[in-house]
Amino acid sequence: MALYRREESVPLPPSNAEAYNTVCQYCTVGCGYKVYVWPDGLAGGLKAGDNAFGVDFSSPQPPIVGFSYTESMHSTIRKRDGGTYHVAIVPAHDSPINPMGNHSSRGAVNAKTTWSDSRPTQARLHYPLLRVGTEFNAIPWDAAIELQARVIKGVADKYGADELCSKIYDHGGGGGGMENTYGTGRLLFTGLQMKHVGIHNRPGYSSETWGTRDRGVHELNYCYDDARLADTIMLWGSNAYETATVFFVAHMMPNLQGATKDEKKAHYANGEAIAPARMVIVDPRISATVNVARETGAKVLHLRPNLGTDYMLMNAVARAVWEKKYYNKDFLNQHTDMTSFEDYKKKSLELHMPYKDFMARAQKISGVPVAQIEQAAAWIAQPKPGGHWRRSLILYEKGVIWNYRQYDAVAAIAQIGALTFNIGRPGTGTGRVGGHQEGYARPDYPGPKPPPDVDKYVQDGRGKTFWLTGCNPYLAAQNNAYFRKRVGERAQALTDYLSAQKQGDGEPVSMEHLAARILEGLDKTNGLFVTVQNIYMVESTRDAHLILPAAQWGEAENISLNCGDRLMRLDDRFMDPPGDAKPDWEIHGLVGQKLEALYKADGKADIAKRFAGMDWKHGADVVRSIQDDLYAGMNTKVPASRASTLDPESFKGVDYGYLRKVGQKGIQTPVRIDPNTGELVGTKRLYSTFYFMTKDGKFSWYGTRPWDDHASATVVAGYLKSDRTKYPFWFTMGRSQPLWQSSYHMRHLPEKTETTPLPFVQINPADVKKLGVSDGDIVMIHNDQGNETFAVYETDAVPAGTVFALMYHWLGTSNSLTSPYTDPMSTNPWYKGTRVGIRKLSGGFESVLATTSFRPTNNFA
Amino acid sequence: MKVSRRTFIRTSAVAGAVATPMLATADMVMTDGKPWPSVKVGNVNQLSAGMPVSFQYPDATSPAWLLKLAEPAYQGAGSSGDIVAFSGICTHMGCPVAFKDGRFVCPCHLSMFDPARNGVPYQGLASDYLPQIELRIDSAGDIHAERMSGLIWGRTSDAA
Structure with missing residues (x-):
């Protein structure tokens, strides 16, 4: 009777079940989880002593303080010994991140995403696959590795490393972790010296946050305690309730409700006023976060800028701070670079322009009333009674990062943080909320800054190989319709060449011969050899020639750290990967070893040397390589006051043994050695002595580029200049609560697919009326870049004239509409703004209308 | 409905062995x-629409809500298919959900469930749909709760 198969009971793990520590595989927050594995046929008892949870289930658990063990937290798996095992993945009650076993709707399904031969995750890739004509054949690892190595070597030797291209993830969580970012980077950067490498969600090897790093402030500088201690929390371009859910409900909400006042007492100065936090949210939408914050009873200020104007709005907030003298002159003089400050005053604050004129222009550009801009400035910076500096935690995420002139937007918000003295003190911080967790340890990228746009490079017919690892650019690349077409065409050109033999000629049999024929094809056509390394047959495998099956979270150890605390923990291995799938570090390591052997056989010892040392057998070996390669020359025996000078994600001296010992408590990076005790110690908060990551330790200012009405984004500017009736709507995009990233897992879980069966677009009631559509209707959204279909979702979340689409869905990607613009300062796209037209195609699907909720997700009253 | 530990261990082991708990659902037994x-x-x-009726199901420690909605519902009973019943406990962390404006809202972390769509958690932290209770309406118009689909939060079995 239910929409998907429900369970009316879940078995308890017996006391002797295998028990593991892990961290959720999904978002930036990194909630702690425990994993229990036990053989089928056994079960624990209800009494605390009779089950591995140590919890008495003989009567129902009490709300909130009780133990959550729900249907979706249990599943069964099969191990390579052929046996079926139960797996329970439940929130860890000893985790500082998710107190009392709190968890999100994503983390709750961790158990359901484990591989099983009898559930939808059966779809996981098991074996390397080779394209032969229009089909894929399984081939052994030796053959797959040899082919990949020979093609790469052939291209590198004949055309140079610039013709080798790749897109690859750079993160912890999911398939991520330090082992994988390092293992893969060692091959691509140290071994192959490739500069045409793009990161999973963007076209180049850029930082999303050079705007703040160039100021001397790493984007992960605060800790979750700061959200509990702040007078004001600012969320700029972050829908945290839906995307960093447990951070929001377990750390921000208690502060909004006044429940953290005892913690504040312990940290605040004598006589410093204590009040529930206020919240400033900057978001064009009335997001769920806006209304959840309001539901808490807190004071909430909501600014709704026009798309692509955020850096101008930020500079207006800063100008108001300057005008009202809310800044700390001593801090500015002592800890910031007063030479570049002049440039900031001139170009960003534009002090030559009278305040009123400046603010009137800011209002005109951003659409945000001057009074709200001034109020935001007061809420984040106005000193408290008695002259105490206000404590504001200023957080931003993709609304800022994927914006027009994103470098300037990130710089502008970092500069608000410095101007308002909101970095380094308890209750302050100016940084990212984060998307996924981090886990970055890689040899240096060998390319320039800003880096080349790899997507464009490949689209323009350059490059011979394209290795897509742990990412899905057929959904995630910008200007996606064009990207798919060009990559598909070029891959097909090679496929056609390989298949263009006469009847009776047969196909090459050995990998050596096949590689030679591929190289011949790459020479004679404009073909592209596409390798996809992934855990599922994702969209990007469509045109691939070689598919390499990767292990995921729980199938190999991973070290990652969350964004808000830089809290590093170990994700234990608790099960086998499906089939012969291997961790990414091992796959890249095997290709490295093969290249080493091939170059040695060629007598090229100097090149072979670059691939030495990749014969890792275990994740712990990779961690040792990280220590030897990246941290050997690093002196981490420094006092706390100099912790901020260390690489913010570094962990010299930490290994699996240490992480197993500290468990969920983890350790916050950067890790240093206490000069007095010789012990490893973490870093709670960066810049606590205001010593920033610049040559002289002073915050470095930046004068912004002048406003040009979006002119640099030529495609969007063209839409704005031309007849606006063609593309009458602003189009933006983002995430929704139940789905994670490209839904590589979630698309296999009925709990999630029934919730969001189709990609959706949010449309304001006034526009719904104009378009003559209603909830669930299928519309075609189009512009000169491409088109996609979406189900209509009527809501007041979006303003009239602006629509918001789910970023990715397995039945369509909003990126088909995005423009090819990237910020020349960073090569980062403006995903979140373009213009579109909307055409109604039909009424909705009956099955969808009958089972899908179209209730407003932002109304909690 | 109390089961001894021994019985529980045996039955849950059975449920476990059924990595195919199809048996459990097909048999229409707890x-x-x-x-x-x-x-x-x-x-x-x-x-009447919008006026929820409180009851307990399948036992006295499990609060539930009987509702008449303003629209036809998935698996709704009655001539208009708008009568439904659900567990009253949020599937996230066990707080009692409140029926407001046609949907359930959990006061603790604001998860929201749509009773017209099988109790889908269309917003918030809950992952599992709110367990729906199967209803039978007899010729006298009496409504009988007959069965539940989904696990009530805080238990290892609806039969506990």
Whole structure:
């Protein structure tokens, strides 16, 4: 009777079940989880002593303080010994991140995403696959590795490393972790010296946050305690309730409700006023976060800028701070670079322009009333009674990062943080909320800054190989319709060449011969050899020639750290990967070893040397390589006051043994050695002595580029200049609560697919009326870049004239509409703004209308 | 409905062995092997849209809500298909959900469930749909709760 198969009971793990520590595989927050594995046929008892949870289930658990063990937290798996095992993945009650076993709707399904031969995750890739004509054949690892190595070597030797291209993830969580970012980077950067490498969600090897790093402030500088201690929390371009859910409900909400006042007492100065936090949210939408914050009873200020104007709005907030003298002159003089400050005053604050004129222009550009801009400035910076500096935690995420002139937007918000003295003190911080967790340890990228746009490079017919690892650019690349077409065409050109033999000629049999024929094809056509390394047959495998099956979270150890605390923990291995799938570090390591052997056989010892040392057998070996390669020359025996000078994600001296010992408590990076005790110690908060990551330790200012009405984004500017009736709507995009990233897992879980069966677009009631559509209707959204279909979702979340689409869905990607613009300062796209037209195609699907909720997700009253 | 530990271990081991718990659902019995209780929870004439009726199901420690909605519902009973019943406990962390404006809202972390769509958690932290209770309406208009699909939060079995 239910929409998907429900369970009316879940078995308890017996006391002797295998028990593991892990961290959720999904978002930036990194909630702690425990994993229990036990053989089928056994079960624990209800009494605390009779089950591995140590919890008495003989009567129902009490709300909130009780133990959550729900249907979706249990599943069964099969191990390579052929046996079926139960797996329970439940929130860890000893985790500082998710107190009392709190968890999100994503983390709750961790158990359901484990591989099983009898559930939808059966779809996981098991074996390397080779394209032969229009089909894929399984081939052994030796053959797959040899082919990949020979093609790469052939291209590198004949055309140079610039013709080798790749897109690859750079993160912890999911398939991520330090082992994988390092293992893969060692091959691509140290071994192959490739500069045409793009990161999973963007076209180049850029930082999303050079705007703040160039100021001397790493984007992960605060800790979750700061959200509990702040007078004001600012969320700029972050829908945290839906995307960093447990951070929001377990750390921000208690502060909004006044429940953290005892913690504040312990940290605040004598006589410093204590009040529930206020919240400033900057978001064009009335997001769920806006209304959840309001539901808490807190004071909430909501600014709704026009798309692509955020850096101008930020500079207006800063100008108001300057005008009202809310800044700390001593801090500015002592800890910031007063030479570049002049440039900031001139170009960003534009002090030559009278305040009123400046603010009137800011209002005109951003659409945000001057009074709200001034109020935001007061809420984040106005000193408290008695002259105490206000404590504001200023957080931003993709609304800022994927914006027009994103470098300037990130710089502008970092500069608000410095101007308002909101970095380094308890209750302050100016940084990212984060998307996924981090886990970055890689040899240096060998390319320039800003880096080349790899997507464009490949689209323009350059490059011979394209290795897509742990990412899905057929959904995630910008200007996606064009990207798919060009990559598909070029891959097909090679496929056609390989298949263009006469009847009776047969196909090459050995990998050596096949590689030679591929190289011949790459020479004679404009073909592209596409390798996809992934855990599922994702969209990007469509045109691939070689598919390499990767292990995921729980199938190999991973070290990652969350964004808000830089809290590093170990994700234990608790099960086998499906089939012969291997961790990414091992796959890249095997290709490295093969290249080493091939170059040695060629007598090229100097090149072979670059691939030495990749014969890792275990994740712990990779961690040792990280220590030897990246941290050997690093002196981490420094006092706390100099912790901020260390690489913010570094962990010299930490290994699996240490992480197993500290468990969920983890350790916050950067890790240093206490000069007095010789012990490893973490870093709670960066810049606590205001010593920033610049040559002289002073915050470095930046004068912004002048406003040009979006002119640099030529495609969007063209839409704005031309007849606006063609593309009458602003189009933006983002995430929704139940789905994670490209839904590589979630698309296999009925709990999630029934919730969001189709990609959706949010449309304001006034526009719904104009378009003559209603909830669930299928519309075609189009512009000169491409088109996609979406189900209509009527809501007041979006303003009239602006629509918001789910970023990715397995039945369509909003990126088909995005423009090819990237910020020349960073090569980062403006995903979140373009213009579109909307055409109604039909009424909705009956099955969808009958089972899908179209209730407003932002109304909690 | 209390089961001894020994019974529980045996039955849950059975449920476990059924990595195919299809048996459990197909048999229309609770996981302890007993039939689902049939409990009279109201009469169609006493129901009005937006006025929820509280009851307990399948036992006295499990609060539930009987509702008449303003629209036809997935698996809704009655001539208009708009009568439904659900567990009253949020599937996230066990707080009692409140029925407001046609949907359930959890006061603790604001998860929201749509009773017209099988109790889908369309917003918030809950992952599992709110367990829906199967209803039978007899010729006198009496509404009987007959069976539940999904696990009530805080238990390892609805039969506990």
